[in-house]
Amino acid sequence: MIRVLILSLCVAFCCVACEETLPGYGSGWRGVQFVLNESSLNPNVYSYSFVGKDENLALDTVWFTVRPQGMLPKKSSRIKLEQYEGQEWVYIYGNDGLVTDSVLRVLPRQAEAGVHYVSFDDERMAEHLVLEPGQLEARIPVIVLRDESLRDTTYTLFFRIADSEDLTAGDEAHSNIVLRIADCISRPSAWDDWFFAGSWSRVRHEFMIRVTGENWDNTFIESLTREDRNYYLYVFNRELRLENAERAEQGLPPLREDPDDPDSELVFPTVAYW
Template structure:
């Protein structure tokens, strides 16, 4: 009996000790993070291309959605963005197929402020990079610039939400964005390795634009349902047969993904499985 009383007392004292060590709940924390598309394999990756836009267009705006976290701000609060250096691990494999070494390298061709995009501290953006009092979501801009260097190269802007004087950065996984900027054909972020029309290549992309008159950018891809995808696959296969027949009459080989590789003939699936 005495032993049971001692055990009960120890448990009670232990619980009290636990309660005393718990940190106080922060009821004043205000944060913000991006609203990302959870259906995408790479929701943090965005693409923008000036291809197909009027030649007089020298800049354009990409709007991103943010949501508050914690307590809703009671005043108009500043959202702070900053560019960071994108890096990736490059793995070196041994003869046994196992990783023998690794190198952390800087990803090449990163966007330059004032050349490929308007700097985030530009005073023209100050009123737009805000979250108003009581607002459950806001759209904030990234302004991209049409530099000559984009004509043949895709540049990537790595940026993130960081703490401002008003708002803290939210979940790290939802505060980082990778934006690919180009004025030449480049793979849209919505075109992953399981894309219904096949793995991306410039020849494939150009052919799809040619036969449909659509840009096949993220916005257009996102508008397609399965029936529409199947329709387009029918069109691609039909028009590819015509194209190759015309090429044969001219003594040319079938259209190839790589013109220098005879084993890379362009093909399309017949059915979209998703």
């Protein structure tokens, strides 16, 4: 009887402790976080490029999906976004290969509000940053601006969901986004090193665009089936052979990822296994 009583007290204590430390559906806690593609190697990294868009296009919209956490909102609830400073640790190694020091540095070329994107507190954003009562999912925008600086440089916007007067930021891993903005050829976040037989390079990407007429951006890459990939690998290899033959007639070396590196000849696999 005593053992049963002790066990009951332990269970009751654990339940109380859980309710006090973990926000849940019964606590009244209301949060919101991004819905990410968990199959991606970098699910919170996105890319947008104005390349291939109408030359008169001055701004565009990148949409993100959010989902409420905890209790569903009972009224229109404001979602708050904020830019944060992207940083990284740089490690210094000694002659023995061990870390001797480290420095936290601010990442270069970070997007500027009003130049590369519309500020999150701009009135154009207000109507979209809302979660309606009972809504299970919502799409919210980032409005990107076509600034001249993007023509030769990719700028990165680091932003996250912040606590608003209505909603708390959800899990940190699902509340931060990295958005690369460009108006030049840049690596899409969906780039697949295995499929393309190598890491991203401007030469490789420009060749793929030139011979297929496709932009090879995130949307296009993610739409490909295995059959599509095999078809495009056939096209890449066929056109690469033709181009290298023409280059040989002109006394030029085969197309290279780095024109100054003779060991960087451009190649593609012949079969896509996934």
